[in-house]
Amino acid sequence: MSDTQSLSNLAMGAVRAAEAAAIAAYDWIGRGEKESADQAAVDALRTGLNAMAMQGRIVIGEGERDEAPMLFIGEEVGSGVGPAIDIALDPLEGTTLTAKNMPNALAVLSLSPRGGLLHAPDTYMDKIAVGPGLPAGVVDIDAKPEENVINLAKAKGVSPSEITVCVLERERHQYIIDGVKSAGARVRMISDGDVAGAMGVSGLGTQVDMYIGQGGAPEGVLAASALRCIGGQMQARLFFRNDDERARAARVGVTDLDRKYDLTELASMECLFVATGVTSGDLVEGVSRTASHVTTETLLLDSSDKSVRRIRTTSPIG
Secondary structure: OOOHHHHHHHHHHHHHHHHHHHHHHHHHOOOOOHHHHHHHHHHHHHHHHHHOOEEEEEEEEOOOOOEEEEEEEOOOOOOOOOEEOOOOEEEEEEEEHHHOOOOOOOEEEEEEEEOEEEEEEOOOOEEEEEEOOOOOOOOOOOHHHHHHHHHHHHHHHEEEEEEOEEEEHHHHHHHHHHHHOOOOEEEEEEEOOOOHHHHOOOOOOOOOOOOOOOHHHHHHHHHHHHHHOOEEEEEEEOOOOOOOHHHHHHHOOOOOOOOEEHHHHEOOHHHOOEEEEEEOOOOOOOOEEEOEEEEEEEEEOOOOOEEEEEEEEEEEEE
């Protein structure tokens, strides 16, 4: 069986696992307890993954073994029979969004054949992404934000004033915001959820022309897998704040700490990307519940055929 067939056979299992994680987190929406929401999603996602016929291995997870009791990097999941699969996941992308009942909280995972996803440490990552149909290298993570705006506008045949750049709202990103504005472009700031933010460059959700910023490395790999499915370009570089984070990189096999990764290095093989809404947002609707039924909406992306599927599932409670 080919890698593509193996992934396709796992698609609905992955969807069900993400749905379970989103439903588990639903009870914690707006309660101000992000750790409890995250733990509920972790428990449900792990149960769902273990029900799948695969030899799964977590390469992007909740952290290292001593920090996360479940879904830690290196943990084996699945039935132990079936294809060897690497898994990147964030059981609750947007714990703060969930705790505060804000848009765009997701349960997210990506599956790829063994070796298909970068084993990124749980550190920060500088990222830049644009959508499909553009010349290779049209933007560069080492260029100034204003230069990237101008080059992207030229490639699109528009004025810089018609370019919108998505940026995570953090003090460390003020130079990006200033640079984008100095070029005449618009800024769309998001409070959290940079996986969804990066995906906007490919026309899903709220459309933006470019994503720039520093966020979690795990989220960077997840965003890259989504862009591999739907098209686009991405560059990234790990950012380390201290020796402990450099040691984390060494433990997952990263030797070149200054390496600039492109999309095909972050997600090097065919992959599936799954995102189920916890709270409603740009990509999907959140969980809704009546006295008898619960409804979810899930985005399923497949790199093998560039397909985008929206799956709405209504199930009885209990």
